[in-house]
Amino acid sequence: MAWALPATVFFLLFAIVPLILVAVLSFTSWSGLGDPVFNGLDNWTKLFDDPVMIKSLWLSVLLTGLGVVVQTPLSILLGVWAAGSQRNRAVLSAVFFVPLLLSATAVSILWRSLLDPNFGVPSQMKWLFGDGNLFGNQSTAIGVLVFVAAWQFTPLHTLIYQGATRAIPEVLYQAAAIDGAGRVRQFFHVTLPQLRNAIITSMILMIVGGLTTFDTVLILTQGGPGTDTTISAYYMYDKAFKGFDYGTGAAVALLLVVVATVISLIVVRVSGFDKMAGTQEGVS
C-alpha cells in the first residue's frame, strides 16, 4: 500500500483538497479584496434566481448533447471505415490527427479567423452562409461551437472505434454472411452490438469534455451574442475572474462537478461499466 501513497497524497493535495475548498468557498462572499466572509446560502439562493445561470446549465447540457449526436455517428462511420484496409491509410491518418495535436486555444483562433463574415469562408460561400452572421445568432453560434469541438475531437473517437472494430472476430461476419446478411445488416447486427463498450467509453469522454468546454467559448464567442453561449464553465470563470464574485463562481463550479459526476455515474451504472475489468477496452 505504501507504493500508492505518494500519488494518492499528491492527488488529494492538488485535486481533492481544492474541491473541498470549492464547497467551502461557495458559502462565502469574497471579492479578492480581503478574506472570504461566510455568508451562508446567499450565493446559492442568488444562483437559482439567476436566469443566466439556469440558461447556462441548459446550454451546457445542450452543447454536450449536440456534441454526442454529431460526433458519435460520424466517428463510428469513419472508425469502421478506417479499420478496413486501404492503400492510402497512412497518408490519411497522418493528416487526420492534426486537429488533436493543436491546443484548443490554437484551434479556436484558427477557426475564428476562418469564419470571419467578410473575409473568411462565409464570404466565398454566400449560398450557404447568407450574410455570414455566424456569431450574431444563438443557433449559429452554438453551431460553430459544436462544429469546432467535432473538428477537434472526432479523430479521437474515430481512433477508439477503429481499435474496437479491429477487435471484432471475423467469424461473426462470416456467420452473418452465411445467413445472407448484406453489408448494411452486418453493420447493424454485428458491428454496432460489438462496439457497445467503445460507444460507452467514447460517450463518457464526450460528456465530460462537453460539460467542461471552456477555451473555445472564451476565444470564439465570449459567451455571446449577449449570454446566448454562456455555458456553465464560462459563466463560472466570468463570475469569478471578471466579476470578482469568487463565492458565486465556486458555487457554479460545485454544481458543474455534481452534474458531471451524476451523468457519468448514470452512464456507468446503466452500462454495467463499473466492473473494473471492463474499463480498459477502447481506452488503451
Added chain:
Amino acid sequence: MRQRPNYLAGIATLCWLVLVGLPVYVMLGASFQSQSDFSAAGPLSWPAHFTFDNFVSDFQNGFGQYFLNTVIVTVCVVAIVALLVPPLAFAIVRNIGRRSTRSVFRLFLLGLAVPAQAVIVPMFYVMSQLGLYDNLIGVILPTAAFCLPVCALILTGTMREIAPELFEAMTVDGASTHRVFFQLVVPLSRGGLSTIVVFSALQAWNGFLFPLVLTQSESSKVITLGLYNFRTQYGTNVPGLLAAVLMSTVPILLVYLFARRALIQGLMGVGGK
C-alpha cells in the same frame, strides 16, 4: 479482409480531410505573409511574397521565453506523472483484493469526472497563499494532479495484462517487491508507460486554464497564454498570431513523426481531460 470498399464512409472521410486541411492551409498561408498582404488578400490566400518576418517578430515579442516555459512545464509534469503513477498502478494491480486499495482506485475514478475548471477558484487561493502564484511550479502541480486519474487508469490496464505466473515465479525466487517492480513490471508495461508520458506531455503542452488563472507576468507565460494575449497586446496582427500558432504545434508534429504509435496511444487519453 472485408469485401468491396465502403463508398459512403470513403466519401465522408474525404469531406473530413478537406475540413481538416483547410485550417492547416490557412495557417501555413498566413504565417508567411506580411500583415498588409494578408489583410489585402484575406485569410484564404496563398502568400504572394514569402516572408519570415512574422516568426522573427514573434520571437522579438517573447515567443522564445514562452516556448521555454512551456518546455519546463511539460518536462516537470511528465516527470511527476512518471514518478508517481507506476508505483500507484502497481499497488492497485497487486492488492486489488483489499478494501483500502479499492477505495484508492475509486478515488481516482471519481477524479476522472472532476473538471479542472471546478477547482480553479480555490486553486488560485491556495497558490497565492503558498506564494506559488505567478510561478511555473504553481502551474505544474495542478496540471500533473489532473493527469493522474487517466494515467492511473491506463497503466493499471497495462499492468493487469501481465500474467500472474510471472509474479509467482519471481516471488518463489525470493525477489523483493522492489525487484519485481523494476525487473518485471516496468519493462513489461513499456507501452502503457509511453502512453502516459505522451498523454501528460500533451496535457501540459496544450494546457490553458491553469496558466490563465495562475500566472501573470511575461516571465512565467506559456505558449497557449501567449497566443491568447497576443491579440490584445499587439493589435490585430493575424499573420503574426498564426505564425505563433504554427510554431506552437511544430514540436508536437515532430514527436508525431518519430513516435507516432506512442503519440496516438497517448491521444486516446486526451478526451478524458
Added chain:
Amino acid sequence: MKAPARLPRALAAATAMVMGLSLAACGNSDSGGDSNTFHVLVYGDTGNKVEKDIVAEFNKTSKVKAVLDTIPGADYQAKLQTIINTKQAPDVFFNWGGGSIRPFVKAGLLQPLDDMIKTDPKLKSMFVPTVFDAATVDGKPYGVPMRGTQPVLLFDNKKVLDSAGVQQPKTLDDLMAAVPKLKAKGVTPIALGGGDKWPTLMWFEYLYDRIAGPDVLKKALSGDKDVWASPDSKKALAAIKQLVGTGAFGKNFDSVKYTDGGSVSLVNKGKAAFELMGSWYFSQQQDSAPAFAKDGLEYTTFPTVSGGKGDPSDLVGNTNNYYSVMKKAPHKEAIAKFLAFMYSERFINDQLQIGNLPTTTNTKDALHTSTNATYLNYQYDLVAKAKGFQLSWDQAYTQDNATQLQNAIQQYFNGSIDQDGFIKAMQGLKTD
C-alpha cells in the same frame, strides 16, 4: 518513446530543474521587503518602452529606486484586483481612473494625493483638467495621468464617401441621410466590431452624451437608477434603434471583430465607409494598410444632434491612464518625485515618439517634432477644448459590471432585448 532504462536519468534532470525553479521562485518572491525600493506595476504592452526609460532616468538621481513590474494584456484588471491585497501588491500602479480604482478607494487601500499636490502643485496644474478629474473619487484626487489620451473619433474612407457623394457628417441627420446613399453603392455604411462588444458601447456613449447630456451617466453612477428610464435616456435609445434599423451597420456586425482586424479591413478595403473608434485606430490602419492610412483615411468628431443636451465639444473615450499610490507604500517623497516625471519634457517626448498623446498643458509645444503632428494636434485641441470628457462606461463603472454592461449593450443593439429590457439591465448594475 523513452526506454525505461533511461527514465531515471531524465527524472534526475527534471528533479534538478524543479529544484532550480523553486530556488528561482524564492529569489523573486521577496518583493516589498526591500527597504530601498518601491514597485511600479504597469499594464504590459508596447508602451512599456517609455515606462522603462522613465524609471531608468528616475533611478539615476534617486537614492530610493523604482522597480518596474508588468502584467501583460487583457487580464490586467483582474490580476490587479487579486493581488492588490496580498504581499505581492505594488506600491504605485497603472489604472484607468474612474471605476477601475473606486473599489480600492472604498477598501481603504489608496493614498489620496492631496498632500503630494500641496507640496508639488504641478502634479495637478500641469495636466488638462477634464483628464485629471477622471481619476478623482469622492472629490479627492487619486491618480496622476501617465500615458496618453485616447478620445473616440469618427474615421472614414474618403474614397468611399466621395464615390457615394457623401460629406463627413456634421449632424446625426447627415449621417442618417448618408446611410441609404452608401448602401446603394453596395458598401456597409458603418463598420462595427460587434463581436468584441466594446466597440458597440462607443455608439451608446456618444449618442447618450449628445442627446441626453453628460448628467445621465453622472447620476447613474452616483446611484440614481431611475435616470435610465428618464425621457432623455429613452430618446437616446430610440435614436440608437433608429440608426441600427436603417441598416447602418449592415447585418452581420456581431460576427465582425475589431481585434482580429475584421472591421479595420472593411474600411481600408472600401467595403465600409465609417468606423467609430479610439484614437489608436490611426496607427492600427498604418499597420494594416499603410497606403490607405496615408491618403484615404479621414477623421472627424462625432456628429451633433439638434435639440440634444450634450455640448458638441464633448468627448468620450479613455481620458488617460493614471498612476495611483497605495496607502501602504513606503518612501512617499520619492514616489512624489517619481510622479513629477509625468509632466517632464523627457516623458512627453518619449510618449510622442510611440504615438501616445500626453495630456500635460505643455504637450502642444512638443508636437511639431512628431511624425503624425497634424493628427496629434487635432486631438490635443479637441481634448483641451472639450467641455466634458466622458470616461468609457465600462471604465466608469466598477469592473465587476463589465460583462453585464457589455451584454446589455450588445443585446439592445441587435434587437434581442427591447428598451425596457435595456433599462432594466442598466438599473441592475452595481453602484456603491
